[in-house]
Amino acid sequence: MALLQIAEPGQSPLPHQVKRAIGIDLGTTNSLVATVRGGRAAVLPDEQGEVMLPSVVHYRRDSVPLVGTAARDLGAQFPADTLMSIKRFMGRGAVDASDDAKRSHYRIAEGEQGLVRFVTSGGDFSPVEVSADILRTLRQRAVATLGGEIDGAVITVPAYFDEAQRQATKDAATLAGLRVLRLLNEPTAAAVAYGLDAAEQGVIAVYDLGGGTFDISILRLQRGVFEVLATGGDTALGGDDLDAALADWVLEQSSAPALTAGQYRQLQSAARAAKEQLSVLEEVDIDLSGVLPGGGTLKVTRERFESLILPLVKRTLRACRKCLRDAELEGGVDNIVMVGGSTRVPLVREAVSDFFKRTPLIDIDPDQVVALGAAIQADILAGNRPEGDLLLLDVIPLSLGIETMGGLVEKIVPRNTTIPVSRAQEFTTFKDGQTALAVHILQGEREMVSDCRSLAHFELRGIPPMVAGAARIRVTFQIDADGLLNVSAREEITGAQSSVTVKPSFGLSDAEITSMLQASFSHAPEDKLARQLAEQRLAAWQLLEGLKAALAADGDTLLDKQEREAITAQMSELQRLVDGQDTQAIRMQTDRLGRLSEAFATRRMDKSIRQALAGVSLDALDNEVSQ
Amino acid sequence: MPLPEFQRNYFQLFDLPESFELDQGQLGARYRQLQKELHPDRYAGASAHEQRLAVQYSALINEAYATLRKPLSRALYLMELAGMSGERVAGEQLDGGFLIAQMELREKLESMEDLVDPASALDHLTTEIRADVAELQTHFSEAYAAQRMSVAASACVKMQYLDKLLHEAEQIESRLLDR
Numbered sequence: 001m002a003l004l005q006i007a008e009p010g011q012s013p014l015p016h017q018v019k020r021a022i023g024i025d026l027g028t029t030n031s032l033v034a035t036v037r038g039g040r041a042a043v044l045p046d047e048q049g050e051v052m053l054p055s056v057v058h059y060r061r062d063s064v065p066l067v068g069t070a071a072r073d074l075g076a077q078f079p080a081d082t083l084m085s086i087k088r089f090m091g092r093g094a095v096d097a098s099d100d101a102k103r104s105h106y107r108i109a110e111g112e113q114g115l116v117r118f119v120t121s122g123g124d125f126s127p128v129e130v131s132a133d134i135l136r137t138l139r140q141r142a143v144a145t146l147g148g149e150i151d152g153a154v155i156t157v158p159a160y161f162d163e164a165q166r167q168a169t170k171d172a173a174t175l176a177g178l179r180v181l182r183l184l185n186e187p188t189a190a191a192v193a194y195g196l197d198a199a200e201q202g203v204i205a206v207y208d209l210g211g212g213t214f215d216i217s218i219l220r221l222q223r224g225v226f227e228v229l230a231t232g233g234d235t236a237l238g239g240d241d242l243d244a245a246l247a248d249w250v251l252e253q254s255s256a257p258a259l260t261a262g263q264y265r266q267l268q269s270a271a272r273a274a275k276e277q278l279s280v281l282e283e284v285d286i287d288l289s290g291v292l293p294g295g296g297t298l299k300v301t302r303e304r305f306e307s308l309i310l311p312l313v314k315r316t317l318r319a320c321r322k323c324l325r326d327a328e329l330e331g332g333v334d335n336i337v338m339v340g341g342s343t344r345v346p347l348v349r350e351a352v353s354d355f356f357k358r359t360p361l362i363d364i365d366p367d368q369v370v371a372l373g374a375a376i377q378a379d380i381l382a383g384n385r386p387e388g389d390l391l392l393l394d395v396i397p398l399s400l401g402i403e404t405m406g407g408l409v410e411k412i413v414p415r416n417t418t419i420p421v422s423r424a425q426e427f428t429t430f431k432d433g434q435t436a437l438a439v440h441i442l443q444g445e446r447e448m449v450s451d452c453r454s455l456a457h458f459e460l461r462g463i464p465p466m467v468a469g470a471a472r473i474r475v476t477f478q479i480d481a482d483g484l485l486n487v488s489a490r491e492e493i494t495g496a497q498s499s500v501t502v503k504p505s506f507g508l509s510d511a512e513i514t515s516m517l518q519a520s521f522s523h524a525p526e527d528k529l530a531r532q533l534a535e536q537r538l539a540a541w542q543l544l545e546g547l548k549a550a551l552a553a554d555g556d557t558l559l560d561k562q563e564r565e566a567i568t569a570q571m572s573e574l575q576r577l578v579d580g581q582d583t584q585a586i587r588m589q590t591d592r593l594g595r596l597s598e599a600f601a602t603r604r605m606d607k608s609i610r611q612a613l614a615g616v617s618l619d620a621l622d623n624e625v626s627q
Numbered sequence: 628m629p630l631p632e633f634q635r636n637y638f639q640l641f642d643l644p645e646s647f648e649l650d651q652g653q654l655g656a657r658y659r660q661l662q663k664e665l666h667p668d669r670y671a672g673a674s675a676h677e678q679r680l681a682v683q684y685s686a687l688i689n690e691a692y693a694t695l696r697k698p699l700s701r702a703l704y705l706m707e708l709a710g711m712s713g714e715r716v717a718g719e720q721l722d723g724g725f726l727i728a729q730m731e732l733r734e735k736l737e738s739m740e741d742l743v744d745p746a747s748a749l750d751h752l753t754t755e756i757r758a759d760v761a762e763l764q765t766h767f768s769e770a771y772a773a774q775r776m777s778v779a780a781s782a783c784v785k786m787q788y789l790d791k792l793l794h795e796a797e798q799i800e801s802r803l804l805d806r
Binding site for chain 1: 641642659662663666674682692
């Protein structure tokens with residue numbers, strides 16, 4: 001994401017300066033921002049001292065969007081202009097999302113490529129744009145508190161988010177002017193927040209019942225490495241559904257005619273308030289005046305509420321059981337971390353406690369724990385912490401594969417595979433003289449194409465005509481540490497190649513993001529040029545600083561005299577250019593030096609491998625093995 | 628993008644002896660140690676080229692770990708190192724007795740969901756299959772150590788059959804849970 005480097009022209013980044021790094025929990029109901037200051041993670045409040053920003057945006061004509069509490073207060077009055085629970089729509093198509101939209105009383109339109117857009121009196125907006133408005137508010141809060149632009153952010157996503165939903169989240173952050181250090185799974189973030197205080201070893205289950213999604217993850221912490229063993233959940237189950245179960249019951253009791261959108265919103269908030277009170281009280285009276293035509297009050301006991309939500313809670317436990325099996329644990333779970341406001345519901349706590357036979361950890365506020373963990377990870381990735389602190393090894397939540405004959409999906413990377421990962425599979429042609437092969441990439445656990453999520457199509461052309469089955473086509477899936485996918489195909493005999501970075505059709509293209517950014521920043525042309533120069537300088541500085549350190553450490557042992565001289569000569573040339581104004585020349589020289597130093601970098605990695613293993617003393621190994 | 632050229636195989640990468648018997652504790656410890664050095668998170672501030680390299684190395688280490696950790700993939704990998712490709716292993720002749728036993732197990736599995744107490748029947752069956760798998764692993768280990776590659780290959784194929792059955796049993800279990 002070179003577009004958003006923050007360094008000003010002429011200002012080179014200092015190598016060891018503390019970076020302003022933030023963690024953002026972009027939630028269905030509420031969003032938070034946190035940072036690490038003085039070694040401690042803390043959430044950042046707004047000017048009124050509130051840490052939770054309601055994930056609600058209100059759009060109206062001739063006005064800037066309102067975000068947060070002010071927007072939420074307008075929800076009942078202007079339901080179609082006040083967008084809430086937008087996270088449920090991220091990365092989804094209009095057709096796919098129409099049921100949810102109807103329930104929320106939104107007007108939706110189908111945008112390009114089936115993209116869902118909400119129609120408000122302030123204009124049409126995609127879920128990505130709405131999320132960007134929320135993220136922008138949090139970014140501004142962080143800038144004001146930390147006293148300067150943010151160097152990088154970790155944004156959390158439900159572990160069960162698919163490729164399209166992840167990409168949409170990343171697009172929203174980019175649009176909000178944030179440099180994304182990493183997309184981090186919410187349960188993993190929560191485990192990180194606990195992991196730093198908790199015991200150094202052990203298996204942790206994270207039960208995360210948020211506003212709109214349910215995640216369960218099982219992780220093992222061992223010697224500073226957090227390994228996600230398995231993850232599962234339900235993208236369409238959360239606190240909102242608990243509210244809806246109660247709201248629907250209220251409607252049944254009242255035999256009221258169809259509600260208006262505004263009335264339904266009010267009923268939902270009344271149900272939510274009742275749910276929250278029932279965590280402490282045995283019974284509450286729901287005030288229905290202004291909510292239902294008849295008005296009055298309705299008594300709800302905790303028992304009644306629990307019987308209404310029991311099927312939903314059981315659904316979460318089924319996911320837990322599957323996840324436990326996937327984790328292939330030998331012993332049990334040592335700790336359970338509870339995340340999300342809905343885990344305050346006593347029935348949820350009891351059910352989870354019974355299921356895992358452990359008392360859940362609730363020391364850290366379940367609403368804040370994800371943001372705090374994200375802040376810690378942001379701090380690590382920004383380089384603010386000493387090395388060897390904590391490493392996260394995450395997994396992909398859903399299997400990835402391609403379509404084969406007969407509408408079947410051949411899985412190439414199964415779910416719960418640790419990322420990053422690169423995996424290849426060979427295919428062949430099925431017709432004589434076939435010269436092209438369509439590659440259809442899918443995500444999901446089912447066997448039929450029609451039951452899986454379609455991510456992208458591309459075509460490999462230029463296969464020489466051969467008899468069926470003679471061509472050897474190697475399809476490689478590469479997934480980076482954010483869980484984002486790149487697929488390439490190559491015919492082995494001729495070397496014909498084709499590849500695609502999977503931008504699901506529901507995300508935004510790079511060009512769209514660029515133009516939207518330009519519109520929102522409305523930079524003068526000279527600003528844009530200055531920005532490009534600044535970015536290029538930053539890349540050059542990074543390379544130079546890295547190489548200087550690398551040469552000091554390994555220049556004598558890993559390079560011969562000639563190689564070393566060649567590298568230092570090109571470094572001096574880049575050093576000379578970097579203070580000038582010629583963006584293009586800096587770019588070319590950075591590329592040249594990068595290519596020249598490739599072999600050196602590879603040798604250094606190989607050396608790291610040897611050293612890493614030499615560093616594991618036999619004692620330490622024996623220790624660990626005996627545990 | 629080509630993978631980094633390691634001169635070493637997966638066992639050498641983790642500095643472990645090339646055999647079917649494997650110390651899982653050592654494998655895990657060395658895996659974590661390598662990731663601590665080479666994971667892309669450790670290169671978040673590095674040049675784009677180094678970040679790319681880190682992704683490739685980290686992916687390779689993950690792949691090596693996943694291959695060696697599970698007995699079946701480890702056995703197949705050992706066969707591959709010995710020059711027996713997956714296709715050749717798959718072409719190994721199986722005895723009729725094994726195939727008949729397979730068919731019986733499969734029939735039992737398929738009729739499972741009609742039983743009165745499918746969950747415990749399923750549990751019983753998977754325990755039985757796992758015991759067979761353990762026995763096959765011993766067969767493989769002995770045959771491989773004695774370099775009787777054809778016997779080792781047929782043990783691999785049988786393990787693959789049983790692995791598939793266990794996978795189907797899991798899917799039935801999921802369906803039972805969702806009822």
